[in-house]
Amino acid sequence: MTIEKTHINDLVVINPTVFPDDRGHFFEAYNKAKFNENGIMYEFIQDNQSFSKRGVIRGLHLQINPCAQAKLVRVLQGEILDVAVDLRKNSSTYGQHVSVVLSAENKKQLMVPHGFAHGFSVLSETASVLYKVDQKYHQESERGIRYDDPTLAIDWQVNPSEVIVSEKDLILPSFEAIDWEF
Structure with missing residues (x-):
């Protein structure tokens, strides 16, 4: 495994690290x-799974403190573009995002820490996404940002x-309209 x-x-x-043989991998x-060992210190308490078809965009979602969630995201079937937006006001990369293709084929995972909005788009015909979280769902802490926000300018x-x-x-607010922080 490499980070x-x-x-x-x-x-x-x-x-x-994938170990293939004549049976599979x-x-x-x-x-x-x-x-x-690599500084990823979360205690995951729950696994969540979604299934979506091509063109679905889920996000951008998060929970604010004290119920902020870290997520470890991977794809069981299909391919997605996974996106995380830095919402930590004191970060030099506040408002910036990372996009990475996660697929059943490449087996990559994205570790999304506290303080980030998260979302994904489905690039294949269908996709099954599994993600671990370190906090339970807390409706009052749930927040989000519109997927098509012009300031973030995410290419989904x-x-x-x-x-x-x-x-x-x-109906989620724009990035410029958010009134919460980490």
Whole structure:
């Protein structure tokens, strides 16, 4: 397993070591000791899974303190563009984002720490996404930012005519309008 740093501090891509043979393959998706050795110190308490079709954009979602969630995201089937936006006001990369293609084929994972908004778009016909979280869902702490915010200017790599977004996500505020911080 290798940990690939991004241009945003604390936001990393996990590349598992895959052991293929004539039966298929094996890899460790999560190893607490290896994560801790690399400064990833979260206690994951829950696994969540979603299934979506091409063009779906989920996000940008987060929970504010004291219920902020860290997420370890991976794809079981299909391919997504996974996006994390730095919302830590004291960060030199505040308002910047990282996009990474996660797929069942490349087996990469994105470790999204506290203080980030998270979302993804589905690039394949369908995708199953699994993510670990370190805090339970807390409705009163739930927040979000519109996926098509012009300040963030995220390229979701989805044809605009194919975009599918929930009604709940369409009414999220813009980045400029957020009134909460980490």
